[in-house]
Amino acid sequence: MLGGQDTDRAWAAPEQVWQDAHVAATLASRAETRTQARILRLLRDEGPLSRAELADRLQVSRTTVAAEVGRLTELELAEDAGPASSRGGRRSTIVDFRADLCFAGIDIGATSLNIAVTDGRLAILARATETIDVRQGPEVVLPKALRAIRDLLAGLNRPHRLVGAGVGVPGPVDFHRGVPVSPPIMPGWDGYPVRDALARELGCPVQLDNDVNVMALGEHHSGVARSAHDFLFVKIGTGIGCGIMVDGHIYRGVHGCAGDIGHMTVEETGPVCACGEKGCLEAMFGGAALARDATIAARAGRSPALLARLQENGVLTAADVGEAAGRGDPCAVRMVRDGGQRVGLTLAGLVSFINPGMIVIGGRVADLGHLLLSEIRGVVYRRSLPLATQNMPIVLSELGPDAGVVGAARMVSEAVYAAE
Amino acid sequence: MLGGQDTDRAWAAPEQVWQDAHVAATLASRAETRTQARILRLLRDEGPLSRAELADRLQVSRTTVAAEVGRLTELELAEDAGPASSRGGRRSTIVDFRADLCFAGIDIGATSLNIAVTDGRLAILARATETIDVRQGPEVVLPKALRAIRDLLAGLNRPHRLVGAGVGVPGPVDFHRGVPVSPPIMPGWDGYPVRDALARELGCPVQLDNDVNVMALGEHHSGVARSAHDFLFVKIGTGIGCGIMVDGHIYRGVHGCAGDIGHMTVEETGPVCACGEKGCLEAMFGGAALARDATIAARAGRSPALLARLQENGVLTAADVGEAAGRGDPCAVRMVRDGGQRVGLTLAGLVSFINPGMIVIGGRVADLGHLLLSEIRGVVYRRSLPLATQNMPIVLSELGPDAGVVGAARMVSEAVYAAE
Numbered sequence: 001m002l003g004g005q006d007t008d009r010a011w012a013a014p015e016q017v018w019q020d021a022h023v024a025a026t027l028a029s030r031a032e033t034r035t036q037a038r039i040l041r042l043l044r045d046e047g048p049l050s051r052a053e054l055a056d057r058l059q060v061s062r063t064t065v066a067a068e069v070g071r072l073t074e075l076e077l078a079e080d081a082g083p084a085s086s087r088g089g090r091r092s093t094i095v096d097f098r099a100d101l102c103f104a105g106i107d108i109g110a111t112s113l114n115i116a117v118t119d120g121r122l123a124i125l126a127r128a129t130e131t132i133d134v135r136q137g138p139e140v141v142l143p144k145a146l147r148a149i150r151d152l153l154a155g156l157n158r159p160h161r162l163v164g165a166g167v168g169v170p171g172p173v174d175f176h177r178g179v180p181v182s183p184p185i186m187p188g189w190d191g192y193p194v195r196d197a198l199a200r201e202l203g204c205p206v207q208l209d210n211d212v213n214v215m216a217l218g219e220h221h222s223g224v225a226r227s228a229h230d231f232l233f234v235k236i237g238t239g240i241g242c243g244i245m246v247d248g249h250i251y252r253g254v255h256g257c258a259g260d261i262g263h264m265t266v267e268e269t270g271p272v273c274a275c276g277e278k279g280c281l282e283a284m285f286g287g288a289a290l291a292r293d294a295t296i297a298a299r300a301g302r303s304p305a306l307l308a309r310l311q312e313n314g315v316l317t318a319a320d321v322g323e324a325a326g327r328g329d330p331c332a333v334r335m336v337r338d339g340g341q342r343v344g345l346t347l348a349g350l351v352s353f354i355n356p357g358m359i360v361i362g363g364r365v366a367d368l369g370h371l372l373l374s375e376i377r378g379v380v381y382r383r384s385l386p387l388a389t390q391n392m393p394i395v396l397s398e399l400g401p402d403a404g405v406v407g408a409a410r411m412v413s414e415a416v417y418a419a420e
Numbered sequence: 421m422l423g424g425q426d427t428d429r430a431w432a433a434p435e436q437v438w439q440d441a442h443v444a445a446t447l448a449s450r451a452e453t454r455t456q457a458r459i460l461r462l463l464r465d466e467g468p469l470s471r472a473e474l475a476d477r478l479q480v481s482r483t484t485v486a487a488e489v490g491r492l493t494e495l496e497l498a499e500d501a502g503p504a505s506s507r508g509g510r511r512s513t514i515v516d517f518r519a520d521l522c523f524a525g526i527d528i529g530a531t532s533l534n535i536a537v538t539d540g541r542l543a544i545l546a547r548a549t550e551t552i553d554v555r556q557g558p559e560v561v562l563p564k565a566l567r568a569i570r571d572l573l574a575g576l577n578r579p580h581r582l583v584g585a586g587v588g589v590p591g592p593v594d595f596h597r598g599v600p601v602s603p604p605i606m607p608g609w610d611g612y613p614v615r616d617a618l619a620r621e622l623g624c625p626v627q628l629d630n631d632v633n634v635m636a637l638g639e640h641h642s643g644v645a646r647s648a649h650d651f652l653f654v655k656i657g658t659g660i661g662c663g664i665m666v667d668g669h670i671y672r673g674v675h676g677c678a679g680d681i682g683h684m685t686v687e688e689t690g691p692v693c694a695c696g697e698k699g700c701l702e703a704m705f706g707g708a709a710l711a712r713d714a715t716i717a718a719r720a721g722r723s724p725a726l727l728a729r730l731q732e733n734g735v736l737t738a739a740d741v742g743e744a745a746g747r748g749d750p751c752a753v754r755m756v757r758d759g760g761q762r763v764g765l766t767l768a769g770l771v772s773f774i775n776p777g778m779i780v781i782g783g784r785v786a787d788l789g790h791l792l793l794s795e796i797r798g799v800v801y802r803r804s805l806p807l808a809t810q811n812m813p814i815v816l817s818e819l820g821p822d823a824g825v826v827g828a829a830r831m832v833s834e835a836v837y838a839a840e
Contacts, residue, residue, distance in 0.1 A: 172807060174482060182807065230674050241771065246666060252777025254650050257807045262767035265803055277803065349684035349766075353662065355673025383685055383697065387592060387602065387677045 015163055029075045029163050030205065031415045035060060035068045040077060040417035044121050052092035069095050075121075076161070077101065095180035097121065099158065103413060104149045104165035104202070107211060107404030108141060110185055110238055115148040117156065117406035122404065122413060128154040134170065137188035138197070138331050159385025164416045165198060165206045166408030168214030168241075172257050173381035176351025178208045181256070184191060184274065185238075207412040211235065211404055212259055213250045215397070216243025219360050228358045232350065233397075234261070235363035236343065238287040243408055244354070261350070262286065267341055281346050283337035287365050289317040293335055302329035307396035322368045336368050347376065347394075355388045362397030369396070445667040449495045449583050450625065450836045455480060455488045456470055459498060460837035463517055464541050466633060470504035472512035489515050496581070497521065497540075497836075517541065519578065523833060524569045525826030527631060530605055535568040536825035537576065542641060542833060544570040544822065554590065557608035558617070566621055572740070584827030584836045585626045586616060588634030590659075592677050598628045601676070604694065605658075627832045631655070631824055632679055633670045635817070636663025638827030640779050644818035645823050648778045653817075654784035656763065658707040664774070681770070682706065686762055701766050705759035707785050708740040711774065713755055723751035742788045756788050760795025765797065768803035769813075775808045782817030782821070788814070 013154045031037035038058055039310035042049060049057070068368050072078035081096035097120030107114040110251035111134070128148045132141055145167075153160045164402040171183025178195025180186060199206040216233035221223040223244070225233070233243040240262040244251040263275050271289075272277025294316040295330055298306040305324040310316050347359060359380070361373060377394045397403055452462030458478055462469060469477070475485045492498035501516040503753060527534040528680035529556070536547040552561055560571075565587075573580045585696050591603025598615025600606060619626040636653035639645040646655070647663070653663040660682035664671040669767040683695050683701035690699025701708055714736040718726040730736050744752035747804045779800070781793060797814050817823055 016665070034801050080723045131548055159734065230487075240644050244774070246671065249598075251666065251774075251806070254777040254812075255775055255807055258773065258775040258806055260805050260808070261769075265765060268765075345688075346769075347683060349681075349769065352666070352680045353678065353770060353773070354671075355675055355678040357674040385677055385680050385683055387675055388676065392674075393726070 006099055011184055014071075014255050015141040029077050031077075031419045032071065032075070033068065035064065036072055037417055037419045039072065039095070040097075040120075042411060043078065043095065044417060046296060047121065048081055048094045048096040050092035050094050052084065054095060057231055060125035066175070077163070085099040098161075100161045102153065102156075102160045102162050103403030103409040103416075104152075104162060105212065105408035106145050106149075106198075107252035107408060108132075108134060108145070108167065108169045109211065110170055110406075113141065113145060113148070114405050115145060115152060115283050115403060116402070116409070117149065117152045117160070117408070118409045122406060122409045124406065125156055125158075127402070128152055128403065129401075132188050138192045138194060142194070142197060142201075144293045145153065148263075148296055149202070162202055164204050164409075164412035166214065166410070166412035167194060167198065167208045168211040168404050168408050169208065170237075172210050172260070173210045175207075175252055175256050178206070180208075195332060205409075205412060205415060207413050207415055209250070209408075209411060210241070212243040213242035213252070214361055214411060215245075215399075215403040215411045216245055216250060216360075216407065218399050218405070219362070219397060220245060220248075221406055221410040222399065223360070223403060223406075224395050225358055225360055231360060232344065232347075232354070232356045233341070233362060234347065236286055236361065236365035237363035240282045240286045240343070240363075242350075261346060264346055266346055281342060283395050285342045285365075287318040290321050290335060290365065291316050294318075294321045294332070295325075297335070303329055305329040306332065306336070317367050319367065321363075325368065325371060333371065336371050337375050340372045341379055343372075344379025345375040348380045351380055351384040351388050351392065355385075356392065358392060359394045361394070362400070362403055366396055370394050430675060447790065449496075449497050451839045452491065452495070453488065454839050455484065455493055455666050457837055457839045459485075459488060459492065459515070460517075460540075463498065464833060464837060465517065466515040466711050467470065467541065468501055468514045469514035470514050471697075472504065474515060497583070518581075520581045521827040522571075522573065522580045522582050523555045523836075524582060524746050525825030525828035526565050526569075526587040526618075526636065527828060528552075528554060528565070528587065528589045529631065530590055531747055533565060533568070534821060535565060535572060536822070537569065537572045537580075537830070538826070542826060542829045545576055545578075547822070547825065548572055549821075555608070558612045558614060562614070562617065562621075563756065566618070568784065569622070581788060582622055582831075584624050584821075584832035585622055586634065586830070586832035587614060587626060588627045588631040588824050588828050589614070589620065589628065589629050590657075592680070593628055593630045595627075595629055595672055595676050598626070600628075607664070610693045618731075624831060625835050627828075627835055629670070629828075629831060630661070632661035632663040633672070633735075634663075634816070634827035634831060635782055635819075635823040636665055636670060636827065637830045638819050638823035639782070639817060640665060641818065641826055641830040642782070643823060643826075645778055645780055646781050649775050651778035651780060652767075652774070653780045653782060654763070654767065655784035656706055656781065657783035658761070660702045660706045660783075662770075683765060684766055688767055705762045705785075707738040710741050710755060710759065710785065711736050714738075714741045714744075714752070717751050717755070723749055724751040726752060738785050739787065742785075745788065756791050757795050760792045761799055762798025763792075764796040765803065768800045771800055771804040771808050771812065775805075778812060779814045780817055781814070782823055786816055 051065050078142050080097050081094045084092040085234045101120040103118045105116045108274045112129045113132045114211045118123045122257040133288045137356045170233050172181045174181050193370045195206045195208040229243050229248040235241050242259040242261045266281045267279035271283045272281035273280035278361045297303045470725045475482045485716035499518045501514040504512040521540040523538045525536045533550040533552045533561035536544045591606045592601045594601050600609040615626045615628040645651050649668040651665050662679040662681045683700045686701045691703045693703035717723045718730045729740045741752050743754045
């Protein structure tokens with residue numbers, strides 16, 4: 001469990017990790033029946049409900065509701081929360097999550113670690129951010145995450161009991177095994193049992209997925225895509241990736257790597273990408289490409305604003321380009337517009353292919369904001385099939401940096417609020 | 421019903437069509453319970469099974485199987501087909517479809533009409549092909565389809581009773597309403613109640629979808645994609661389209677137009693497409709583009725073989741290019757290879773995006789065969805994420821011209837072999 005010294009000691013051998021994780025998952029609280037699972041999801045998505053309302057919604061008898069709520073109370077997941085207002089007849093009782101029930105959301109980025117602790121409805125109770133270098137590997141990064149969760153829980157002014165933790169990482173994941181698979185920017189994480197190592201330490205179920213899928217889930221839970229069941233979440237950060245929501249579920253593809261749009265070829269003669277190919281979308285636009293192009297432009301004397309910033313800080317970032325564009329620097333504006341065109345043309349093709357109900361743009365480069373968004377919109381609306389774009393909004397992420405942690409908590413809540 | 425004179429008379433007003441179709445669908449035989457539906461799908465996919473095997477497979481009691489088979493017999497869908505070989509103990513009875521049970525598959529193309537009649541397992545009993553011009557509209561084409569079905573059924577050496585018909589058309593379809601929506605090459609079909617008009621005439625349930633989705637279902641039922649649950653079926657005919665199978669079901673997108681890859685931009689400065697945009701995939705390759713490029717090449721004196729064929733026939737087709745390439749004409753070979761590159765680059769992006777388990781190439785231009793296939797393979801395997809392509813075959817359609825009719829029958833069998 002979350003003992004202070006435990007999180008700092010050497011990690012156990014993988015065999016021990018798998019075995020202990022199995023024990024932790026078996027002991028943890030979770031729904032036992034489909035009706036219990038439906039009750040928990042209703043409480044999560046709609047808030048406290050009376051027993052009478054639960055019976056109506058689920059189309060089961062009040063006796064069944066009473067029995068299932070009784071069992072959820074024994075499992076320490078739900079509890080009675082006072083009398084409901086009268087609907088005539090016998091007064092019903094409000095059912096809610098146990099007040100101590102908590103989830104953790106862990107969003108591991110290349111250089112930052114975002115952690116949040118939520119209640120049973122996945123509302124954030126406390127959050128923390130740390131600077132990390134993901135390349136230091138799981139033995140350095142995961143203990144930091146565990147300490148942050150412990151500190152957040154300890155700082156809550158309420159009793160707390162962790163029933164699940166979700167984790168997003170910036171690389172491909174084998175979702176069913178809970179391990180990163182050949183993640184390019186995370187050497188040392190390949191095949192590491194992240195899910196089960198954390199489950200063992202936290203004593204609760206853990207789910208692992210890549211950061212983009214997790215952010216898509218976050219926007220679906222409480223962001224701009226709340227009412228969308230089929231949408232694309234496009235993350236433009238250092239790299240570019242896409243979460244695909246199909247019928248309310250993340251579509252991961254046959255090998256779990258669906259949505260890897262950063263390496264779609266957009267210009268066969270374009271710059272060489274980190275992956276070794278030429279002209280990938282990510283090599284043309286995204287945080288790393290913007291920083292590279294900004295540095296070239298500054299040194300070539302095409303942008304006094306960027307040159308000044310480069311001389312000041314020694315490096316340029318995508319944020320510098322955004323700031324220069326915001327102040328009207330023509331070269332920076334051109335870079336953002338060209339990038340929007342590239343991304344837009346790629347998305348236009350994907351819209352014709354998958355016909356989504358919405359596109360959400362997130363990630364740090366999305367901070368470039370409406371200049372970028374208007375370019376993307378212009379290309380997508382002009383180059384996609386009219387039938388596909390008729391009612392399709394293209395919008396910026398609503399949750400911003402919280403999308404990952406909320407989505408991670410949402411992901412594991414799906415497992416806890418489900419009967420196996 | 422299928423009365424001889426009925427199919428030639430004027431079609432009823434749309435209101436009457438909807439009402440009569442509703443009556444026809446209500447009267448028709450179909451599964452009433454989930455267990456009945458599961459029995460029918462097992463018989464379709466695995467062949468005759470004994471009552472004992474059905475009880476084992478469905479994990480229900482023999483009494484339940486007996487009751488449900490009894491009801492399916494009353495519904496005239498299944499029947500006893502003799503004693504099973506002994507497994508020890510009381511001898512069981514084989515259950516099979518009623519021998520008279522038939523489906524119709526209707527594949528409407530731009531210039532051809534393929535019709536087949538199948539048994540309950542969707543094995544083709546008889547097929548017919550007619551030359552049509554789809555632009556003549558539904559009042560000309562649909563009566564031809566009805567007459568063809570009537571003739572095929574009459575020619576069978578067995579009793580027959582049609583329980584469902586599936587239809588594929590070369591254009592976008594509103595699947596839930598059963599009508600074509602703004603189909604570019606089918607003027608006069610826009611909004612026409614194809615599904616319900618046919619249901620009314622045939623007296624059985626009808627399902628309508630676009631031709632590519634239907635062909636994907638066909639390859640999934642009995643073609644090369646039998647064991648694939650997530651794959652792309654790419655049709656290269658006059659135009660180019662894609663059927664998307666996700667978890668064993670056709671994914672149609674939010675407005676039903678998913679898979680329209682023919683109008684993805686592949687070269688911003690490319691030739692003008694029929695849709696009005698420049699450089700669409702379909703404007704660069706596909707039957708119409710190949711015929712256009714072949715004519716230009718012949719007239720420019722770049723290909724003696726194509727020029728000879730043009731002078732002989734007055735026009736050139738994609739098949740002429742294939743034939744010239746097969747005889748080693750360098751210009752024709754170049755055209756096929758360039759086209760394969762274009763298609764391959766587009767598919768490489770889609771593979772990174774959706775991570776399918778397989779790609780099936782079909783449609784008439786697929787007759788260009790292995791020269792085309794090897795180009796597509798070369799690009800996709802080189803330009804997609806290695807994790808996504810590790811076990812992903814790229815293969816030619818196995819059913820060829822039968823894919824559409826088998827898929828259409830499969831589509832409607834899903835409705836008949838399902839409890840509402």
